[in-house]
Amino acid sequence: MSRFWSEVVHGLTPYVPGEQPKIDGLIKLNTNECPYPPSRAVLDAIAAAGGDALRLYPDPQALELRAAIAAHHGVDLAQVFVGNGSDEVLAHVFMALLRHDAPLLLPDISYSFYPVYAKLYGIDAEPVALDEALHIRVDDYLARPRNGGIVLANPNAPTGIALELAEIERLLRGNRDSVVVVDEAYVDFGARSALALLDGHPNLLVVRTLSKSRALAGLRVGYCVGAPELIDGLTRVKDSFNSYPLDRLALAGATAAMRDDAWFADTCARIIASREQLIAGLAELGFDVLPSAANFVFARHPAADAARLAAELRARRILVRHFARPERIAQFLRISVGTDAQCDALLQALREILSQAL
Numbered sequence: 001m002s003r004f005w006s007e008v009v010h011g012l013t014p015y016v017p018g019e020q021p022k023i024d025g026l027i028k029l030n031t032n033e034c035p036y037p038p039s040r041a042v043l044d045a046i047a048a049a050g051g052d053a054l055r056l057y058p059d060p061q062a063l064e065l066r067a068a069i070a071a072h073h074g075v076d077l078a079q080v081f082v083g084n085g086s087d088e089v090l091a092h093v094f095m096a097l098l099r100h101d102a103p104l105l106l107p108d109i110s111y112s113f114y115p116v117y118a119k120l121y122g123i124d125a126e127p128v129a130l131d132e133a134l135h136i137r138v139d140d141y142l143a144r145p146r147n148g149g150i151v152l153a154n155p156n157a158p159t160g161i162a163l164e165l166a167e168i169e170r171l172l173r174g175n176r177d178s179v180v181v182v183d184e185a186y187v188d189f190g191a192r193s194a195l196a197l198l199d200g201h202p203n204l205l206v207v208r209t210l211s212k213s214r215a216l217a218g219l220r221v222g223y224c225v226g227a228p229e230l231i232d233g234l235t236r237v238k239d240s241f242n243s244y245p246l247d248r249l250a251l252a253g254a255t256a257a258m259r260d261d262a263w264f265a266d267t268c269a270r271i272i273a274s275r276e277q278l279i280a281g282l283a284e285l286g287f288d289v290l291p292s293a294a295n296f297v298f299a300r301h302p303a304a305d306a307a308r309l310a311a312e313l314r315a316r317r318i319l320v321r322h323f324a325r326p327e328r329i330a331q332f333l334r335i336s337v338g339t340d341a342q343c344d345a346l347l348q349a350l351r352e353i354l355s356q357a358l
């Protein structure tokens, strides 16, 4: 605390990201990064962009990248907004589109950055509880027609559970007077995208990231797709904040990534196959594993404390994520899908730990 801080800063509860420790031989399954390197085309594009041109500012409109994203999804350039990671895109979304008199609705268990942005921008956020099985219940949102917007992740984090496209459509139809933000950070690993619903739903905004399914968490690129009027609002905020959120290396790398369909399809398929093997292995060890459409699984063991499991794994240089709060998920571990070798090492370590504990 400091007397020089503004009142807002005193009231903040910042987001705590998963740790990024420097430990030799670490198996890192705690922040849902891709276990494989990015595509060769991305690395080449970054190398080519890194020369003499770095003395010049990058394109403030990110036209080439936005065109590549628009082409990939079959939408117009005017429907695409990019930012420094989808976290920055989300921050601008909260400021530009979700800050209204009525409360913002969001799942009580979801990406924990959402309430942080709400607090930062003075937005009243009303958590809507997931059901007993930790699923999002659309009816609970439709029962609150006076809202300042809805934000949810699909698949949800940290559960990994996907919402049916028909359910999102029902949400959009029943909630036409505020923006519905669908954060699709993990959609490429098995859920259906709400992008299919853009036509006829001017209040839909779909947020994506290159951090997970494009293996570019270190490059910091995210984007969103929606009606041009939503994009215009976001651009006004962005141009009141930072004209150049993406540097030349990020623009070049991300553009190449969006064009490399073969690498993308292959990598997603590998991770999905590893996930299914990991789920089977965990089930064999007695874990309850939630159905995952993401590059991570959310699992609990009926006879072993989750915090203890996480600590024992850490002692064996394997990092997974444990959330002590909320209480309802305190006995779960969120485990990112690694390479098959990493998943095998995790299962072997768990087998040892459980044999000692039981």
Ligand SMILES: *Cc1c(COP(=O)(O)O)cnc(C)c1O
Pocket (backbone or CB within 6 Å): 084, 085, 086, 087, 088, 111, 153, 157, 183, 185, 208, 209, 210, 211, 217, 220, 221, 222
């Ligand atoms: C990882 C993640 C993000 C953030 O992605 P960046 O583009 O790396 O900022 C956003 N939403 C959810 C649900 C995520 O899990």
